[in-house]
Amino acid sequence: MAASPSQKDNSAFSLRKVWFDPNVRALVFQLLTVAAVVAFFYYIVSNALFNLDKRGITTGFAFLEQTAGFGIIQSLIDYDESKSFGVAFLVGLFNTVLVSFIGIILATIIGFIMGVARLSSNWLISKLATVYIETFRNIPLLLQIFFWYIVVLTPLPGPRQSLSLFEMFFLNNRGLYVPKPVFEDGFGLVIAAFVAAIVICIVVARWASKRQETTGQQFHTLSFSAATLVVLPLLAYFVAGSPVSWEMPALKGFNFRGGVTVYPEFIALLIALSIYTGAFIAEIVRSGILAVSKGQTEASVSLGLSKTQMLKLVIIPQAMRVIIPPLTSQYLNLTKNSSLATAIGYPDLVSVFMGTTLNITGQAIEIVAITMAVYLTISITTSVLMNIYNRKMALVER
Amino acid sequence: MFKKLPVKSVVAAAALVVASGAQAEDATLAAVKSKGFLQCGVSAGLPGFSNPDSEGNWQGLDVDVCRAVAAAVLGDASKVKYTPLTAKERFTALQSGEIDILSRNTTWTLTRDSSLGLNFAGVNYYDGQGFMVSKSLGVSSAKELDGAAVCIQSGTTTELNLADYFREHGMTYTPVVFDTSDQTVKGFEAGRCDVLTSDQSQLYALRIKLAKPDSAMVLPEIISKEPLGPVVRQGDDQWFNIVKWSLFAMINAEELGISLENVDEMLKSTNPNVRRLLGLEGPKGKGLGLDDKWGYNIVKQVGNYGEAFDRNVGAGSPLGIARGVNALWKDGGFQYAPPIR
Numbered sequence: 201m202a203a204s205p206s207q208k209d210n211s212a213f214s215l216r217k218v219w220f221d222p223n224v225r226a227l228v229f230q231l232l233t234v235a236a237v238v239a240f241f242y243y244i245v246s247n248a249l250f251n252l253d254k255r256g257i258t259t260g261f262a263f264l265e266q267t268a269g270f271g272i273i274q275s276l277i278d279y280d281e282s283k284s285f286g287v288a289f290l291v292g293l294f295n296t297v298l299v300s301f302i303g304i305i306l307a308t309i310i311g312f313i314m315g316v317a318r319l320s321s322n323w324l325i326s327k328l329a330t331v332y333i334e335t336f337r338n339i340p341l342l343l344q345i346f347f348w349y350i351v352v353l354t355p356l357p358g359p360r361q362s363l364s365l366f367e368m369f370f371l372n373n374r375g376l377y378v379p380k381p382v383f384e385d386g387f388g389l390v391i392a393a394f395v396a397a398i399v400i401c402i403v404v405a406r407w408a409s410k411r412q413e414t415t416g417q418q419f420h421t422l423s424f425s426a427a428t429l430v431v432l433p434l435l436a437y438f439v440a441g442s443p444v445s446w447e448m449p450a451l452k453g454f455n456f457r458g459g460v461t462v463y464p465e466f467i468a469l470l471i472a473l474s475i476y477t478g479a480f481i482a483e484i485v486r487s488g489i490l491a492v493s494k495g496q497t498e499a500s501v502s503l504g505l506s507k508t509q510m511l512k513l514v515i516i517p518q519a520m521r522v523i524i525p526p527l528t529s530q531y532l533n534l535t536k537n538s539s540l541a542t543a544i545g546y547p548d549l550v551s552v553f554m555g556t557t558l559n560i561t562g563q564a565i566e567i568v569a570i571t572m573a574v575y576l577t578i579s580i581t582t583s584v585l586m587n588i589y590n591r592k593m594a595l596v597e598r
Numbered sequence: 599m600f601k602k603l604p605v606k607s608v609v610a611a612a613a614l615v616v617a618s619g620a621q622a623e624d625a626t627l628a629a630v631k632s633k634g635f636l637q638c639g640v641s642a643g644l645p646g647f648s649n650p651d652s653e654g655n656w657q658g659l660d661v662d663v664c665r666a667v668a669a670a671v672l673g674d675a676s677k678v679k680y681t682p683l684t685a686k687e688r689f690t691a692l693q694s695g696e697i698d699i700l701s702r703n704t705t706w707t708l709t710r711d712s713s714l715g716l717n718f719a720g721v722n723y724y725d726g727q728g729f730m731v732s733k734s735l736g737v738s739s740a741k742e743l744d745g746a747a748v749c750i751q752s753g754t755t756t757e758l759n760l761a762d763y764f765r766e767h768g769m770t771y772t773p774v775v776f777d778t779s780d781q782t783v784k785g786f787e788a789g790r791c792d793v794l795t796s797d798q799s800q801l802y803a804l805r806i807k808l809a810k811p812d813s814a815m816v817l818p819e820i821i822s823k824e825p826l827g828p829v830v831r832q833g834d835d836q837w838f839n840i841v842k843w844s845l846f847a848m849i850n851a852e853e854l855g856i857s858l859e860n861v862d863e864m865l866k867s868t869n870p871n872v873r874r875l876l877g878l879e880g881p882k883g884k885g886l887g888l889d890d891k892w893g894y895n896i897v898k899q900v901g902n903y904g905e906a907f908d909r910n911v912g913a914g915s916p917l918g919i920a921r922g923v924n925a926l927w928k929d930g931g932f933q934y935a936p937p938i939r
Contacts, residue, residue, distance in 0.1 A: 256832045257715035270757040271773040281761040555752040562714040
């Protein structure tokens with residue numbers, strides 16, 4: 201720094217210096233912003249509490265422990281009318297997660313197939329893919345959900361005229377009825393064998409990639425893993441003496457009893473979400489593949505790679521870098537769009553918690569806040585997982 | 599991307615969060631007078647109770663309560679604006695001040711009266727929950743419904759009564775929950791469910807919406823008490839009284855034989871009860887903060903309870919529901935209003 205002229209000037213100068221110091225300024229403004237945000241939320245919360253109190257509206261989360269008293273059509277956990285609103289909340293949450301999770305898997309499969317198909321050199325295949333994408337991408341999702349619900353429901357016969365397959369699977373307008381596995385003693389052995397198979401696969405995969413790095417020799421990891429995963433549990437199953445029996449659905453009274461029921465609301469919502477989101481994913485996949493420059497293809501051909509090897513080792517790893525970030529957005533969209541379930545009566549979080557529970561308890565603010573927090577949490581979790589995957593797939597520059 | 603209903607709930611909840619705390623109590627009457635109309639929350643379309651006619655005018659028994667209040671407060675029964683609400687939205691709309699009165703076939707229960715910051719101002723229809731089934735099902739009693747799939751509207755006391763009834767009788771059921779009563783009817787017609795359950799008055803109303811009304815029948819069992827009535831915000835006693843006594847005036851008018859046609863003649867009546875109701879003597883409108891002619895205006899413009907019942911849900915309407923328990927107390931029903939004196 202330059203020499204200071206005098207003592208008095210110096211102190212004034214240092215104050216000015218502090219004021220014009222970009223770091224100090226940044227800190228001051230950040231503190232001010234944080235204070236403003238905190239003050240804003242403090243005002244909102246205290247104002248809400250004041251208003252609620254003044255209007256004699258009960259607040260708090262005590263309602264979560266009260267008996268719910270209403271039935272829910274589909275539940276992954278043990279639920280009946282005598283359980284609490286807290287349990288009903290979990291039922292709704294798991295139903296949302298279930299349809300989102302399966303929807304994401306199906307949408308990804310549909311999207312990848314259609315994305316590649318659109319780039320196909322076969323005129324018919326590529327045009328079919330184009331028609332699919334342009335149709336489903338451009339129709340509002342709510343309409344599609346209604347469409348599928350009606351399509352699933354109307355042509356199917358009533359319970360007494362059910363379509364049946366081997367007298368084991370039944371399909372009617374109340375749902376798809378499939379046999380339910382009942383696990384008996386000794387099934388633990390099968391699970392143990394399955395876990396063991398997974399461990400073996402991981403070890404073999406590590407060994408194989410290490411061997412390839414050092415010696416260049418390849419090993420058929422995929423086929424080996426598939427065989428291990430099937431054969432080992434199967435062996436355990438027979439050793440333990442077939443510890444699984446099947447509970448068959450049977451027509452009794454109004455409808456089928458026993459077995460597992462897949463409800464038409466679930467089927468319609470799942471189809472609509474997967475097909476709608478699949479169309480977007482297809483476009484993302486196409487853009488990812490097209491983003492890999494032609495030179496890469498030419499280079500791999502000149503290296504003598506087969507078409508499969510080229511796709512697997514050159515094109516897809518590079519395309520994934522472009523695909524993953526927008527793919528994450530589509531996964532998040534699918535999860536959030538699953539809240540449209542209320543329209544057709546699928547008991548998701550919005551229907552069970554923000555619908556029935558809200559109306560019975562009247563705790564609007566608490567319930568809306570919880571529901572928003574849940575969607576935020578699911579979305580952030582998906583995001584974080586995808587970011588980890590993205591970092592793994594990102595171009596490693598050496 | 600949320601669908602329309604949650605957005606409304608979110609907005610209404612947000613309104614509660616940010617609403618200014620300065621809003622004075624006892625202010626509804628002054629607010630209604632100064633804006634010159636009554637904002638009334640009704641159903642999204644339930645024949646007989648609140649339903650717009652072919653010209654878009656709202657009609658029904660619940661609508662008549664709003665019109666009576668408007669006649670009492672503003673001297674003109676037509677000065678009402680209607681807000682159609684789903685079952686889920688109704689209480690939040692009233693709590694947040696979006697509407698002045700909720701008259702939407704709403705069941706009076708302890709929880710709603712005590713923990714929502716609301717007050718029920720009376721009962722304009724005594725209802726009970728029933729079941730509608732397709733005739734081809736061959737069922738004649740609700741006790742034969744074990745294992746049935748039941749279409750039901752989300753966010754109603756009906757959902758709880760249904761669960762209670764099946765649990766009490768050791769039967770199982772599959773609830774198929776829809777957002778609006780229209781959707782429940784569609785589900786019922788499409789065969790998604792065997793049974794449609796709702797308040798019995800609604801079942802009659804929904805039955806005439808079916809493509810083939812004769813193919814369905816309402817089972818005789820009534821499984822719950824559903825006293826339906828208008829609701830106001832808690833903490834505004836004056837407004838609470840006005841709504842309560844507007845309804846009582848309609849019931850008393852029927853009891854005293856004052857009707858749309860003879861109300862002007864009745865002004866010459868010597869019966870002190872009639873003269874008090876029409877504001878010629880007695881307490882008049884002062885205690886309620888209303889014009890002395892408030893009772894006269896209600897009967898002159900809306901009619902008495904019996905007339906409202908008859909033209910909306912009774913013999914003079916497509917629903918054709920018998921008076922039953924909704925008859926006056928002296929005719930063996932439950933409708934009984936405290937005296938105006």
